[in-house]
Amino acid sequence: MSLLEVRTLRAGYGPVEVLRGIDFHVDEGEVVVILGANGSGKTTTLRALSGMVETSGEVEFDGNPIAGARPEHVARAGVAHVPQGRGTVTDLTVEENLRLGAYTRRDKEVGADLERWYAMFPRLAERRQQQAGGMSGGEQQMLAIARAMMARPRLVLLDEPSLGLAPIITQGLFRTLGEMNRDLGTSMLVVEQNATLALAIASRGYVLETGEIVVEGTAADLAGNDDVRKAYLGI
Amino acid sequence: MTVFLSQIMNGIQNGVIYASLGLAIVLIFRTTGILNFAQGEMALFSTYVTWELTRLGLPVWLAIIVSMTLAFIGGALIERIVIRPFEQSSPLVLVIVTIGLFLAFNALAQLFFGVEAKALPRAYPDRNWLLGGVSLRSDTLVLIAVLAVECLLLWALLQRTKVGLALRAVASNADSARLLGVSAATMLMLGWGLAAALGCLAGALVVPTTSGLTAGSMQGILVFAFAGVALGGFDSPIGAVVGGLIIGIADALTRQYVPALAGIEIIVPFGLILVVLLLRPQGLFGHVKVERV
Numbered sequence: 001m002s003l004l005e006v007r008t009l010r011a012g013y014g015p016v017e018v019l020r021g022i023d024f025h026v027d028e029g030e031v032v033v034i035l036g037a038n039g040s041g042k043t044t045t046l047r048a049l050s051g052m053v054e055t056s057g058e059v060e061f062d063g064n065p066i067a068g069a070r071p072e073h074v075a076r077a078g079v080a081h082v083p084q085g086r087g088t089v090t091d092l093t094v095e096e097n098l099r100l101g102a103y104t105r106r107d108k109e110v111g112a113d114l115e116r117w118y119a120m121f122p123r124l125a126e127r128r129q130q131q132a133g134g135m136s137g138g139e140q141q142m143l144a145i146a147r148a149m150m151a152r153p154r155l156v157l158l159d160e161p162s163l164g165l166a167p168i169i170t171q172g173l174f175r176t177l178g179e180m181n182r183d184l185g186t187s188m189l190v191v192e193q194n195a196t197l198a199l200a201i202a203s204r205g206y207v208l209e210t211g212e213i214v215v216e217g218t219a220a221d222l223a224g225n226d227d228v229r230k231a232y233l234g235i
Numbered sequence: 236m237t238v239f240l241s242q243i244m245n246g247i248q249n250g251v252i253y254a255s256l257g258l259a260i261v262l263i264f265r266t267t268g269i270l271n272f273a274q275g276e277m278a279l280f281s282t283y284v285t286w287e288l289t290r291l292g293l294p295v296w297l298a299i300i301v302s303m304t305l306a307f308i309g310g311a312l313i314e315r316i317v318i319r320p321f322e323q324s325s326p327l328v329l330v331i332v333t334i335g336l337f338l339a340f341n342a343l344a345q346l347f348f349g350v351e352a353k354a355l356p357r358a359y360p361d362r363n364w365l366l367g368g369v370s371l372r373s374d375t376l377v378l379i380a381v382l383a384v385e386c387l388l389l390w391a392l393l394q395r396t397k398v399g400l401a402l403r404a405v406a407s408n409a410d411s412a413r414l415l416g417v418s419a420a421t422m423l424m425l426g427w428g429l430a431a432a433l434g435c436l437a438g439a440l441v442v443p444t445t446s447g448l449t450a451g452s453m454q455g456i457l458v459f460a461f462a463g464v465a466l467g468g469f470d471s472p473i474g475a476v477v478g479g480l481i482i483g484i485a486d487a488l489t490r491q492y493v494p495a496l497a498g499i500e501i502i503v504p505f506g507l508i509l510v511v512l513l514l515r516p517q518g519l520f521g522h523v524k525v526e527r528v
Contacts, residue, residue: 050414075416087411089404091522100404103397104416151415 001063003028003187004049004155009057009067011041011048018044020211021057026155026189031181033198034191035222035232036208042191043084045208046157049189050074050081062154076104080153084160086144090133094124097132097143101150110150117146120176138169145173149180155187162194170194174201195232199223207232237368242491243484244369249459250483251378252444255437256453256460257467257475258385259430264469265393266402266426269318269329273336274434275457277313279450280340281306281431282438283348286355286448295358299439303432310431311424318427319420345450352447355439374444381440382476385433389472402426459483459504466508468521477519481507 002025011019018041026032036042048055051071059067066074075081080101089097098117102110118125121142127135132143141161148156161177162170178201181188192198199205199219207215207228215225222228256275263271271277281302288298313336321332362373393399404412405422413419441456442448460475463482467474482504489496489503496502517523 052410052414070418071410071413072416072418075414081414083411083414087408087414089408089411091407092400092404096400096403099397100400100412100415100417103401147415 002026002060003030003062004189005058005060006049007058009045009048009055009059011044011053011055013053018053018211019048019055022206022208022211022213024206024213024216026187028154029181029185029187030204031178031188031190031202033195033202033205033219034189034208035193035195035198035205035228036191037193037231039210040208041211042208043159044211046081046083046159046189046191049157050079075151078151078154079157080148080151080155081157082144082148082159082161084163086137086140088132088135088140088143090131092132093129094132094135094143095128097147098124098150101147104151113150113152117149121146137164138166138173141165141169141173145177145180149184149186153186155189158188158190160192161190162192162197170197174198177201193232195222195228238491239488240367240369242487244371244375246484246487247480248372248375248378248444248483249487250463250480251375251382252437252441252456252479253459253463253482254382254476254479255378255385255441256434256456257464257479258382258389258472259433259437260460260464261469261472261475262389262433263426263430264406264464265472266406266429267314267318267423268406269326269333270469271336271430272330272333272457273340274430275453275460276337276340276344277306277310277431278434278438279448279453280344281309281435282355282442282448282452283344283353285435285439286353286442287348289356295356295439299358299436302439303435306435307428307432309428311428313431314424314427315420318423341450350450352449355442355448357443358440372444378440378444381436385436386472386476393472398422398425459486462504462508464518466511466518468518470522471518471520474518474520 004026006024008021008023009019010017010021034042034045044053047053049059051069051074055068057067061077061079066077089100098114123139124143124146161173174197180186190198199222202219204218205222206213215228256278260271260274263269284305285298285302288301289295317336321328359373359377364371393403401417402422404417405419409419438453442452445452459482460479463479464475466481467478485504485507486500489500511519
């Protein structure tokens with residue numbers, strides 16, 4: 001059974017339907033990528049999973065139905081969502097943002113996890129008492145990812161982590177995501193326009209076009225698919 | 236010198252009153268991002284409730300505790316029922332909603348409790364000491380002590396607890412907080428409830444030091460409390476206290492020493508605010524929002 005199983009997911013904003021019934025799944029320990037152009041419904045897909053938009057259809061996480069659940073309930077079920085624009089709580093310090101990431105936890109190991117993520121992202125350690133809003137885009141993206149991991153999630157939803165970042169920063173970021181998946185076994189669902197980097201760490205992928213899934217397959221299949229290459233790999 | 240010190244004392248006495256209400260305004264602002272113009276009238280209404288409870292035979296301190304509890308529940312319900320539907324609206328709409336609450340609570344207080352002044356007894360003995368010709372009232376001491384404890388508890392709650400972190404996170408970025416598992420709805424209700432309870436405490440302690448409880452009791456205080464908060468910084472509890480004290484003292488000294496401004500003494504504290512805000516728009520203790528994108 002899949003960790004995340006999505007069937008005929010529809011979502012939209014008022015009368016505008018953005019997702020027109022899509023099916024996909026993420027298995028335990030997998031990195032799955034959803035590729036698509038601007039406006040294809042990538043962000044809406046993640047927002048639908050987290051209960052941030054009106055949805056219908058079936059979403060099962062770890063066997064439990066979560067379609068239409070409130071964002072805080074989805075988070076407590078073990079899904080961490082790194083939103084587009086990074087969702088930095090700008091008025092809090094870096095450390096407070098990280099502690100907020102562990103809000104749903106009741107165990108005593110939050111302090112140890114803090115140190116672990118500081119070790120992984122030394123830039124955050126240097127700035128732990130700084131207001132998070134003052135950091136650069138790349139630093140805020142690291143913060144958003146570390147904060148998501150502070151919840152010890154089983155699935156991380158990543159909304160265009162490369163957006164607005166310099167290519168060199170983006171490469172480092174995806175390498176880190178790949179390591180996190182390999183070392184911790186955390187499942188990830190990444191939506192991206194940067195297909196090359198995303199497919200490099202993914203095991204499978206889907207291509208979303210105007211709210212429908214038009215292609216699906218293994219990462220290697222997608223990287224070799226002519227349409228995908230033309231549209232998303234710029235080859 | 237004695238006159239000067241006496242006026243300073245008067246200023247402090249009034250200043251702690253402004254600060255008590257200012258603290259409630261800061262609390263709502265810090266936790267929900269809303270400036271609640273109805274803070275004074277909510278306090279007024281709950282002070283009437285305190286009065287009603289003493290009339291039913293409760294000792295004053297118990298009446299204060301019970302009415303603070305009711306105010307907490309009432310504040311949370313107001314957030315849920317009146318404020319929540321306007322959650323997505325512009326700040327201007329929310330300001331107008333709180334002004335509507337202001338009018339509603341004032342009218343309800345008159346409707347339920349009548350227009351004649353009510354005498355609310357003190358929860359502590361009324362004493363007056365003379366220290367070198369300057370009179371020190373037990374009112375001042377109690378208000379200062381209560382304010383100090385309030386500040387300390389508030390600071391500890393916001394800066395040292397998980398709930399406080401969640402309260403501040405929701406005020407700053409509610410969507411992000413929810414994605415991290417914080418129930419924004421609960422936090423907003425909690426913020427309003429706490430502020431209403433603080434306002435109730437301020438009202439119940441302040442009214443006995445005045446000539447009696449009427450529907451207009453809190454309005455003058457609200458204006459000066461807002462002035463103090465503007466001066467100190469809308470997001471700073473310490474700012475509310477220092478701002479309130481400065482306003483109180485400036486007002487008292489003007490009354491004594493600037494007879495030319497008799498009747499319009501209010502010009503001095505407000506002139507002071509104008510100058511401070513020109514030089515430091517975030518207030519004396521407020522924080523500048525830093526944001527890079």
